[in-house]
Amino acid sequence: xxxxxxxxxxxxxxxxxxxxxxxxxxxxxxxxxxxxxxxxxxxxxxxxxxxxxxxxxxxxxxxxxxxxxxxxxxxxxxxxxxxxxxxxxxxxxxxxxxxxxxxxxxxxxxxxxxxxxxxxxxxxxxxxxxxxxxxxxxxxxxxxxxxxxxxxxxxxxxxxxxxxxxxxxxxxxxxxxxxxxxxxxxxxxxxxxxxxxxxxxxxxxxxxxxxxxxxxxxxxxxxxxxxxxxxxxxxxxxxxxxxxxxxxxxxxxxxxxxxxxxxxxxxxxxxxxxxxxxxxxxxxxxxxxxxxxxxxxxxxxxxxxxxxxxxxxxxxxxxxxxxxxxxxxxxxxxxxxxxxxxxxxxxxxxxxxxxxxxxxxxxxxxxxxxxxxxxxxxxxxxxxxxxxxxxxxxxxxxxxxxxxxxxxxxxxxxxxxxxxxxxxxxxxxxxxxxxxxxxxxxxxxxxxxxxxxxxxxxxxxxxxxxxxxxxx
Numbered sequence: 001x002x003x004x005x006x007x008x009x010x011x012x013x014x015x016x017x018x019x020x021x022x023x024x025x026x027x028x029x030x031x032x033x034x035x036x037x038x039x040x041x042x043x044x045x046x047x048x049x050x051x052x053x054x055x056x057x058x059x060x061x062x063x064x065x066x067x068x069x070x071x072x073x074x075x076x077x078x079x080x081x082x083x084x085x086x087x088x089x090x091x092x093x094x095x096x097x098x099x100x101x102x103x104x105x106x107x108x109x110x111x112x113x114x115x116x117x118x119x120x121x122x123x124x125x126x127x128x129x130x131x132x133x134x135x136x137x138x139x140x141x142x143x144x145x146x147x148x149x150x151x152x153x154x155x156x157x158x159x160x161x162x163x164x165x166x167x168x169x170x171x172x173x174x175x176x177x178x179x180x181x182x183x184x185x186x187x188x189x190x191x192x193x194x195x196x197x198x199x200x201x202x203x204x205x206x207x208x209x210x211x212x213x214x215x216x217x218x219x220x221x222x223x224x225x226x227x228x229x230x231x232x233x234x235x236x237x238x239x240x241x242x243x244x245x246x247x248x249x250x251x252x253x254x255x256x257x258x259x260x261x262x263x264x265x266x267x268x269x270x271x272x273x274x275x276x277x278x279x280x281x282x283x284x285x286x287x288x289x290x291x292x293x294x295x296x297x298x299x300x301x302x303x304x305x306x307x308x309x310x311x312x313x314x315x316x317x318x319x320x321x322x323x324x325x326x327x328x329x330x331x332x333x334x335x336x337x338x339x340x341x342x343x344x345x346x347x348x349x350x351x352x353x354x355x356x357x358x359x360x361x362x363x364x365x366x367x368x369x370x371x372x373x374x375x376x377x378x379x380x381x382x383x384x385x386x387x388x389x390x391x392x393x394x395x396x397x398x399x400x401x402x403x404x405x406x407x408x409x410x411x412x413x414x415x416x417x418x419x420x421x422x423x424x425x426x427x428x429x430x431x432x433x434x435x436x437x438x439x440x441x442x443x444x445x446x447x448x449x450x451x452x453x454x455x456x457x458x459x460x461x462x463x464x465x466x467x468x469x470x471x472x
Contacts, residue, residue, distance in 0.1 A: 032160075115227060
């Protein structure tokens, strides 16, 4: 298979020429990718958003995180297999186009871009709100502008800047989550007072206090917390050894999902009542630290949440710009977005930041209409992407086994059964969403966008097929 324009020879440390076209630089190291994979599973959704899931599902949130965590592990393993075999800046979008067709590449790529840009807007808004509470003479939207300009500029200079920011952001988040787990285990053992035992797990309505409806509501919250993990497979293409580095990063990410998410949720619901109002309002981590008597728990967690938000902004600007660059280089978007300056897709970075900032403005002017619609579609986008990943991996694995088995340095577990199981689980989540009014509204909006993207991709595929017939 021919190398796509987004790929360059391994080991290159700078922008090179591939058939006369500029490609991206390879400025990321293994330590960057390892931390991106590690820190990518620790976001603001875990520190704050998980409180909404606990309030909805009660102690059973642990089972939900076990289920969604298992699904994410399977998706990451599929992505690792494909990206290690065929590293590409477009990652799953490139693989979907090659294995299924242009419609699949277009749909998964632009849906992912939309999801990341909407994430930039939401994270910038939340970060601006936190900073405004500390430095009130600058309005929240002023802080949003400062963050947007800063991360846009850093992503325009060199990919290593993105890598360094993520390395240190992730180091802070990992340190915090490890400290929390240690303190939590000590609290469960009674070091900070009386041991809670199983009183909070079985009391207050039992382990399943809100029944099936609560599990369904909590499920959607847990899924959104994992969105964005795919960025590590995009970043791998700009590392010094893409195939080996992505394999290592994916392997380490898998078990850490279990430790960070499932472990921390188990600590929370064991130490504090699930129906404590502070769990949803202040966040589960603040509530636990207050329960353990940790001084300035609220301030500490605000700092950590701010770091998590800025980390997500940085990663989303990076991931969205690379995905847009890959798409336009495959003829699936405006060609001007393919402009590369000093090994950086400058036009794609600017376009992603402009769209993100426009979404911020929409959140201020039309919070309950345009912005809500955008967030609803973004919330569903990850499920669309994951479903296409499953179908792509099924085809790509069989082809690689026939044509190039030596490229399978990472192999999907239990193939093809676990791939089909993951796909069935995603369809099940769609069914759960369709069972309630809010979910149906999300699905309807997403279906319109998916149909438009798939239609555009199909038309491109037919046009390319006709050109191929003419030149044959």
